[in-house]
Structure formats: structure tokens, C-alpha cells
């Protein structure tokens with residue numbers, strides 16, 4: 001049984017994701033999760049009957065700094081070591097050929113992987129939920145988790161606004177709200193919300209629809225084309241009074257405009273559409289990696305939390321691994337690095353940050 005307090009599935013962060021997929025990560029475990037997810041995405045339609053919209057148009061990480069290029073090289077070595085042989089470091093000329101829409105002179109080199117790309121978050125949600133319903137899963141919308149009944153470190157029932165649910169195993173999949181659900185079970189889930197905003201242009205053909213995801217690694221500014229608009233993102237660190245706030249900020253839009261004008265001349269005359277722009281929440285963990293597994297505070301509460309902004313692309317892998325845990329099957333990859341206790345042990349996942 002899946003419960004969600006909202007009226008419609010996907011109204012948390014999943015419906016607000018822009019739909020990027022990459023295996024170009026800076027830690028072994030994230031690379032492995034991506035490769036496992038990629039395999040499942042390639043067979044998603046066979047498995048669920050729904051096209052996940054997986055398009056391998058590539059991810060291009062540009063940089064204008066020699067030090068950052070060295071970092072990209074270091075991360076690239078890690079990726080190649082863990083099986084992403086197609087990812088490589090390229091010079092500015094090759095980067096210009098891969099994305100001629102970006103002003104030359106705004107970068108000196110890049111990391112590139114042609115097997116990264118895009119997916120459709122709500123189609124993935126639809127594929128999995130329709131397949132689950134066929135297999136007997138019940139979905140209850142408008143049902144809010146409120147408190148757990150616990151006996152000797154074991155959860156026996158969940159109280160909701162629509163009655164009590166008894167179960168053998170519970171899963172916390174509450175995205176940016178995971179800490180609150182954890183608290184109900186007496187489990188510390190170190191996941192905090194972080195607002196992420198997306199600027200959308202008016203409908204335009206200024207940039208080609210098959211343009212790769214293009215990221216300026218120096219400040220995280222990135223852009224892609226989706227459904228006839230250009231989407232532009234930049235992870236600002238402005239403090240928001242209410243951490244669950246999801247309004248788009250005008251000052252942020254102005255800064256994104258400035259960054260875009262300085263690097264993408266082709267977009268200078270294309271206005272942003274404020275109404276079509278949006279914001280949502282990342283579910284950040286302290287080391288920016290997912291938590292997967294149980295804790296000694298509640299032995300039958302499985303945490304699948306804290307993907308830190310990669311939760312759609314990693315969902316096919318994390319869902320499979322969580323089901324392995326529930327069924328007592330050996331997981332298909334070593335998930336020890338994601339054990340929730342790592343923070344208390346002082347052993348967070350080590351990563352070379354890319355974004």
C-alpha cells in the first residue's frame with residue numbers, strides 16, 4: 001500500500017524535476033546507482049508498458065578555469081574506473097561542436113558523456129504506479145502519515161487522518177518531508193529541504209531541441225530545452241525564511257538572466273516567462289547521498305530518502321534495492337555506503353562535488 005497526503009501522485013518534488021539523467025557523478029556509489037538505473041530505464045517500457053522518455057542526448061560540463069578542468073579530469077577518472085567508459089574530457093573545440101549554441105570563449109574545456117540525458121519524471125511515476133496496481137498495490141491519496149505505534153523498537157501500525165494501517169514493514173519515501181515522518185517513528189532522518197528554482201523562457205526555437213544538458217561547472221548554471229522552452233537553473237544559496245517555501249524569487253530570475261546573457265547570446269532576445277517558471281524542493285542529506293536501509297531505532301522502517309536532487313534518476317535503482325531489502329534478498333549492488341548510520345559513525349560518503 002502506498003499512501004500520499006496530496007491529492008495526486010507526483011505533487012511533491014517529482015513533478016517539479018526537470019528530468020536530467022547522468023552517470024557523471026563524483027562518487028563510486030552514485031555512479032553505480034546511475035548505471036543500475038540506466039539499465040532499468042533502457043528496459044522500462046518492457047517492464048511497465050510506459051515509455052519513460054529516456055533520451056541519451058548527453059551531459060556537457062563546461063569550465064573556464066584550469067583548476068576546475070583538473071577536477072573534472074579527476075572525476076572523469078573515477079567514472080571511467082567504475083564503468084562509464086564513454087565519459088571523457090574534451091577540448092573547447094569539441095565542446096563547441098557538441099553545443100554550438102553556447103558562446104565560445106565562455107569555457108576552455110569540458111567533461112562529456114553521450115550516454116547521459118533526459119527522462120520524463122511523471123511518466124516514470126506513472127509506469128511504476130500502474131505496474132504496481134496491476135500487481136495488487138493500493139494507492140491512497142489524501143492520506144497523511146501522523147504517528148507510528150512502536151513496540152520495543154519495532155513499528156506495528158501507522159496512524160493516518162483516515163485510520164490506522166498495520167504492516168510488517170514500513171518505508172519512508174517522503175522526499176523533502178522525510179525528517180518529519182522519521183520523527184514520528186523516533187528515527188533521526190538528517191534530510192532538509194532546499195529550494196531549487198527553474199526559469200522557463202517563452203516558447204522558442206532559439207536553441208535546438210536535441211541540445212545536450214549543458215552545465216557551467218564553475219557556478220552550477222545550467223540549461224536544457226524541454227517541450228519547446230529553454231529551462232535555466234542556477235543553485236543559489238540564498239537563505240529562505242520558510243525552508244519549505246517554493247515561490248520563484250525575482251532577484252534570482254534577474255541573476256539567471258544576467259548569467260544567460262553573458263554566455264548564451266542566442267537567448268538574449270528570448271524573454272523568461274515568469275508564470276511558466278517554478279520552484280520545488282531538493283531533499284538534501286549531509287553528504288548529498290541517499291539514505292537506504294533501517295536504523296536501530298526502528299528495525300522495520302526502511303529509509304529511502306535524501307537523494308539530494310537526484311531522486312528521479314536514481315529511483316529505478318533505489319526502488320529495486322529497497323524491495324530487495326524488504327524481501328530479504330541480497331541487494332544487486334553493495335549498499336553499505338548508503339547505510340543511514342554512517343553520519344552517527346562519522347563516515348559520510350566521500351565525493352568530489354560536480355554540481
Ligand SMILES: Cc1cc2nc3c(=O)[nH]c(=O)nc-3n(C[C@H](O)[C@H](O)[C@H](O)COP(=O)(O)OP(=O)(O)OC[C@H]3O[C@@H](n4cnc5c(N)ncnc54)[C@H](O)[C@@H]3O)c2cc1C
Nearest residue numbers: 005012013014017018019020145175280281310311312313
Ligand atoms: C527544480 C528541481 C529540479 C530537479 N531536477 C531533477 C533532475 O533533473 N533529475 C533528478 O533525478 N532529480 C531532480 N530533482 C530532484 C527530484 O525531484 C527528487 O530527488 C525526487 O523527486 C524525490 O522523489 P521522492 O519520491 O523521494 O519525493 P517526492 O516526489 O517529493 O514525494 C514525496 C511524497 O511524500 C508525500 N508526503 C510527505 N509527507 C507526508 C506525510 N506525512 N504523509 C503522507 N505523505 C507525505 C508528499 O506529498 C510527496 O508526494 C529536481 C528537483 C527540483 C525541485
